[in-house]
Amino acid sequence: MLLFCFVIGALMAATCGFVYSIFVSSARAELDRDLVEAARPLIARLGGESRVSDLGLREQMLLVFDEDGQLLNRSENADSAVSTRIWPLPGKRVEEFRTLNAPGGRARAALIPFESDHRPLWLVVVQPTTDIEYSEWQFRDTLFGIWVLSLLLTAAIAAWYVGSALRPITDLTRRVAGISETISQSGQGDALEPLPIVNPNDEVGQLAATFNLLFRQVNAVVRQLRQFVSDASHELRTPLSVLRGETHYLIEQERTPQEYRATLRIIDGELAALTRIIEGLFTLSMADAGQLRLNLEPVYLDEVLEEACGVATPIARRKSISIERSVWNEVPFAGDQALLRQLFLILLENAIKYSLPGTIISVTMVVERGRPYVSVRDQGMGIAREHLPHIFERFYRAGPDPNEESRSGGLGLAIAQAIINAHGGTINCKSKVGEGSEFFLAFPAAAASVVQEPVQKLV
Ligand code: ADP
Numbered sequence: 001m002l003l004f005c006f007v008i009g010a011l012m013a014a015t016c017g018f019v020y021s022i023f024v025s026s027a028r029a030e031l032d033r034d035l036v037e038a039a040r041p042l043i044a045r046l047g048g049e050s051r052v053s054d055l056g057l058r059e060q061m062l063l064v065f066d067e068d069g070q071l072l073n074r075s076e077n078a079d080s081a082v083s084t085r086i087w088p089l090p091g092k093r094v095e096e097f098r099t100l101n102a103p104g105g106r107a108r109a110a111l112i113p114f115e116s117d118h119r120p121l122w123l124v125v126v127q128p129t130t131d132i133e134y135s136e137w138q139f140r141d142t143l144f145g146i147w148v149l150s151l152l153l154t155a156a157i158a159a160w161y162v163g164s165a166l167r168p169i170t171d172l173t174r175r176v177a178g179i180s181e182t183i184s185q186s187g188q189g190d191a192l193e194p195l196p197i198v199n200p201n202d203e204v205g206q207l208a209a210t211f212n213l214l215f216r217q218v219n220a221v222v223r224q225l226r227q228f229v230s231d232a233s234h235e236l237r238t239p240l241s242v243l244r245g246e247t248h249y250l251i252e253q254e255r256t257p258q259e260y261r262a263t264l265r266i267i268d269g270e271l272a273a274l275t276r277i278i279e280g281l282f283t284l285s286m287a288d289a290g291q292l293r294l295n296l297e298p299v300y301l302d303e304v305l306e307e308a309c310g311v312a313t314p315i316a317r318r319k320s321i322s323i324e325r326s327v328w329n330e331v332p333f334a335g336d337q338a339l340l341r342q343l344f345l346i347l348l349e350n351a352i353k354y355s356l357p358g359t360i361i362s363v364t365m366v367v368e369r370g371r372p373y374v375s376v377r378d379q380g381m382g383i384a385r386e387h388l389p390h391i392f393e394r395f396y397r398a399g400p401d402p403n404e405e406s407r408s409g410g411l412g413l414a415i416a417q418a419i420i421n422a423h424g425g426t427i428n429c430k431s432k433v434g435e436g437s438e439f440f441l442a443f444p445a446a447a448a449s450v451v452q453e454p455v456q457k458l459v
Contacts, residue, residue, distance in 0.1 A: 001162055005155045012150055016143045023139055027132050028108070032097045035060070035110035039125045043114045046123065061107075063124040065089060078126065079103075086111070086124050093120065105130050168204040176211065192219050231395035235277055235409040239270040246270070273409070280411035284394065287418035294336040294422055301331040301340070301372050301443065302365055308344035309363060312352060320357040323348070327365040331372050333443060335423050343419040346412045347376040347439050354437070355380035370445035377438040383431040391429060392417045 038060055046064065061078030063086065065071055071083050081103050090096045093113040100107045109126045175195055183192070192215035195208040246263050249255075255263070286292045309323050316323050333340075351361045359379040366373050383391060387398035395410035413427075420427045424444040431437035 001158060004158055005151065008154050008158075009147075009151045012147050012154075016147050020136075020140055020143055024136055027136065031108050031127065031129070031132060032110060035097070035108065035125045035127060036095065036112065039110060039112050039123055042125075043112065043123055046114070046116060059127060061126040063126070065122040065124065067120050067122075072121070082107070082126055086126075089122055099129070100126065102126075102128070104128065106133065168198065169207075172204065172208060172211075228394060231410070232277075232281065235395060236274065239274045239277075242270045243267055243274075277409040277411065280409065280415050283415050284411065284418055287422060292339075292418060292422045294339065296334050296336060299333055299335055299337050299340070301333040301335070301374075302327045302329060304335075304337055304340045305344050305363065305365055305374060308341050308348055311341075311345060312348035315349065316352045316361065319352060319355070321352055321355055321359055321361060323361045323363060325363045327363065328367050328372075331365060331367055333372060335443075336419075339419045339422070343416050343441070344374070344376075346416045347441075350412060351376055351378035351380065351437070351439075354378065359436075372443040374441040374443070375438055377436060379436040382433040382435050382437055383429070384433050388429060388431060392427070 042062065060075075061082060062073075062075040063071060063078055063083055064073040065086070067089075069087050069089050074083060082100065085100045085102060086098075086109060090111060095113070096111045098109045098111065100109055105128055107126050107128045109124055112123045112125070114121055114123055172195065179192060194212040194215060197205045197208045197212075199205045200209060246267050250260065250263055283292065305327060306325075309325060313323055348361070348363070355361065355378045361379075362375075362377045364375045364377075381399070383398045387396075390396045391398055392413045394414045396414075397410050417427050420441055420443075426442045428440045428442075429437060430440070
């Protein structure tokens with residue numbers, strides 16, 4: 001604001017200075033013209049030998065010099081002090097104008113060459129500049145007054161305009177500062193109340209709308225984080241409290257070897273569950289940070305799937321569940337073998353876990369337009385429609401876990417999704433309660449640069 005006033009003031013001062021200099025130079029030019037106009041009839045009359053003292057001019061002083069600077073003649077109002085200030089005469093015989101510092105004040109002199117009886121002479125017409133200086137002084141004062149007034153007016157208008165234009169932003173800043181203070185005092189993310197929007201179409205309204213969008217997203221993330229922390233602590237608390245209970249049971253008194261063995265088996269199971277949850281959390285946090293490092297190598301996807309089925313078969317057999325495969329041979333892919341195996345195992349273990357004995361799990365792999373597709377279908381309990389959109393969320397459970405031993409703490413499908421996404425693929429689920437579920441994996445086409453040469457198929 002100060003800078004703005006300073007710049008405007010300087011610009012106006014420059015403009016006033018320019019106008020003043022034009023005024024002064026045109027007044028001087030006008031005076032010079034007047035002097036020449038006044039001299040012309042005088043020169044005509046001087047030709048007839050009349051003395052300048054006889055010419056009777058009141059305003060101007062007249063002096064006549066010869067070529068050598070000798071004063072020949074002067075009017076009565078011209079004193080000798082003026083005549084000495086005229087000297088020296090111009091070298092060339094052309095009109096010249098001079099400003100003199102005469103004793104009575106400053107004066108303007110026009111030196112005009114003329115001839116009288118073929119004798120070269122100079123007529124000097126001198127006029128005091130008091131009147132002109134007075135007008136110039138008045139004009140300067142008026143300009144200065146106009147400059148001060150305009151500057152004050154500009155400053156007042158600018159202050160009013162800037163104040164009213166910035167008021168909504170100031171209000172917005174105050175509100176956002178208030179919100180941030182509330183958060184720092186209460187530590188609650190939900191304190192991000194939306195900002196009021198006066199006019200959604202102007203810039204400030206759009207800024208407030210952008211803030212509100214940001215607030216909504218931050219609120220959602222904070223809610224998610226809280227949910228995550230609460231779910232994670234709940235999941236970790238369960239095996240930990242079992243572990244504490246079992247160790248207390250052993251510490252309390254001497255137990256029989258059978259009791260020791262049984263309790264240690266429980267402890268081992270709980271430790272395995274804990275490890276699975278912590279490893280799952282680690283994998284997911286790496287995926288969130290975009291740091292799920294894939295050890296990409298040329299693999300045959302059908303072999304990795306076969307391997308996972310091999311691991312799952314004994315578990316399935318224990319429940320009298322059979323795994324049927326319909327898998328394309330030699331499906332090359334560039335991927336992380338260990339993670340891909342984990343991905344298939346998650347789907348297979350879930351299919352076993354949520355199916356009744358005597359059912360069949362069908363595993364299919366096809367390749368269409370270079371893209372491998374895998375489907376794992378079971379004849380299990382199925383997933384209710386309202387749960388389907390959430391099953392890939394962390395710690396989400398559509399129902400109670402029927403198999404305590406293999407529980408992943410509700411992280412299995414979230415990890416599966418992170419793995420397939422990291423490979424550039426997608427996962428989907430189709431399910432019907434009482435009929436079973438089918439999980440689809442769609443892989444991208446294998447990158448030719450990674451799958452360099454065919455890998456020997458294992459038998
Ligand atoms: P977890 O199996 O450890 O509970 P997941 O993330 O693997 O966690 O699965 C999330 C939820 O999805 C499970 O709790 C279960 O309700 C449901 N679900 C997953 N796979 C199946 C399946 N094959 N059949 C029925 N429900 C399933």
